[in-house]
Amino acid sequence: MIWAAIVLLLVLALFGAPLFAIILGAAAIGFLTMETPLAVLHITIYQLTDSVVLMALPLFTFAGFLLSEAKTADRMMRLSQAAFGWLPGGMALVALVACAFFTALTGGSGVTIVALGALLLPALAKAGYQEKFNLGLMTSSGSLGLLLVPSVPLLVYGIIAQQMSQQLDMPSVEITDLYLAGLLPALLMVVALYLYCLWAMRKQPVPKQAFSFAELRAALWQARWEMPLPFVVLGGIFSGVLVISEAAAVTALYVLIAEVFLYRDIPLRKLPKIMRESMVMVGGILLILAVALAFSDYLVFAGVPETLFAFIQQHVESKLAFLLLLNLVLLALGALLDIFAALVIMVPLILPVALGYGIDPVHLGIIFVANMQIGYITPPVGMNLFIASYRFHKPITELFRATIPFMLVLLVVLLLITYVPSLSLFMIR
Template sequence: MTIVAIIIILLMALLGAPLFVVILAATMLGFLSADVDLAIIAAELYRLAETPLLLALPLFTFAGYILSESNTSTRIIRLTRVFFGWLPSGLAVVSLVACAVFTAFTGASGITIVALGALLLPALIQEGYQEKFSLGLVTTTGSLGLLLPPSIPLILYGIIVQQMELGQKFTLPELFMAGILPALLMIVLLALWAAWTSRHLPLRRGAFSAAEAVAAVKEAAWELPLPVFIVVGIFGGFLTISEVAAVTALYVMLVETIVYKEIKAQHLIKVITDSMQMVGGILLILGVSLAFTNYLVDAQIPMHLFEWVSANVDSKLTFLMLLNVFLLILGAILDIFSALVIVVPLIVPIALNYGVHPVHLGVIFLANMQIGYFTPPVGMNLFIASYRFNKPITELYQATIPFMLILLLAVLIITYVPWLSTWFIR
């Protein structure tokens, strides 16, 4: 009977059943085979509902959806172009910074490609960059902001690991701080690559204009306080994560609907509906995944997995290298939310036994997921960019390879120099 049930669950997954249904079925099968009351699944859902950090997830998601539906992307590009456009390969740097900021607040790499790509790709080509380079830049930079606060994947990782109660505690502000230097490292390495590859191109660079700077700041004046809310509120210790999320969501809604008037009341209802459907899906998957994690722990599967890994991997350095390979493959075949809820409960206990701090592991995980977004053959950003720019997928494969190699170098540095992620942890 158990074998038949496993085959049915596998068929459900292959036929495209919702992820939460597959995980829930596997969880129920596991508990039934262990003679455990299925009420424990409801208990896990209730425990999730009591998580203090949980409130931040829908609020930041709502704020990100509003920003993605307004003209914030245009204002971000204008602002970054004023202050970075005069640099060598200035527009490439503008693309890197603008995409990272936009993804950090919207939490979605694909939205960044759709919203900013239409503006940046023609501008890059018009300024003199080669089309192949421009395609690769826009496709790869869409995921850069996943390590920057208030990234939704960062929050989700924090919730999952804290629910596991592994004994090595950390706060979400610490996780936010951990991603800043690695994200900056990626941006700097890509900027240096852009400057090197375009050194012989006849690029048109504009001089810094104080008048344009004032105009750009004035245009985005109502959105500029958003990073301040996070930096001062969270890192200054004045507000909790949930309070910052509430302030951000309320402020963004008022600014985009009343001040800029870019989102009408009717459209606001649709934004609320879409964002909460997204959150509902995440929470449903997260709830049943935590129940599944409970079963895995009871069945000592992480312990058996660790024993197997320990018998075959004799050093922390080797483990980290294999972990990176595994995560890169994972990122190419799974979306980031599915990867978080399925894989994190398995790899965190193993990583802790190798002496990897959970904060450092979170940065490694998300840094690899960033690259997975555009890893052939099925990286999600490749297909989004192919559709958005009407280009063959094979052309995007070729365009993104140099950027992938640069970011792989960054991942190796992030992996083997843990100080970049844990410098503030005593």
């Protein structure tokens, strides 16, 4: 009977059954093999409601949807250009900064390519950059902000790690620690890509635009209601005045007032549609999260992490070798799976093994999201490659070639993040 259930589950997966159903089915089969009543699934799924930071997920997501529907991209573009356009390689830096901040605020890399692509690609061409360079830069920059506050992937990782800390002998992972740990790695990625842009265009000098204080002041005034947002979130969280869920509520309310009543970018009649779309996405994430926790409970009860750790330790004795193997696996997963699916499937397996090698769980979270970020542009099936191909009307093979140099730069930074833990942990340890 058990083998028949396994075969049926595999067939359903091949025919495109929903991910949550496959994960829940695997957990049910696992508990049946242990002769455990399936009522345990209800208990483990209900554990998700114990998470004190759970409310932050729908609130941050709703705020991100509002910002993506408003004219935030235009204002971020103008402000970045006024602030950095006069520097060497100014337009390249403008693209990097604008994409990183927009991705951080909205929480979606594909959204960044769609929203900013129409603005930045013509601006880069007008500034004298070559088309291949522009395509590679825009496609690679689309996921730069996933390590910045209020990163939803880091939040999801933190929720899973906190739930698993009740089963494993490990301290609870604080969301604020993850947000602090992601700041310097995200900055390193932006700086590394900017330096590469300067080197790549060294033989083709691009004229710099003149700095205009009047334009900078006008851009700041235009973005006056959105500029304080990062400081509200960062200041509230890191000062200890607000916990994560409170900061998310303040963020959602602030964005709602700014975009609907102050900028008036979003009419009231569109709010129900935006709410519905954002909560549909949240519902999908929560459903997968809940069943993933049930599956992780089965893994712990069955001793799978210990068995997996013993097996890996037999073949991979060195911590450095394990980290290299981990990066290769995560890069492949990032190219094949959505980031949230990869998180809920792999974190319950990887976290206990990584702890066995002495890897800090906060550092592991940064490694995980950094790999997923690069996975978005990893050939042959990185999601951002297909989004950019659709948005810019270019063959996918052309985007493969355009993004490879940028991906190599990001891989070098990934190795630094992986093998120098202090880059992530110096602010929290």
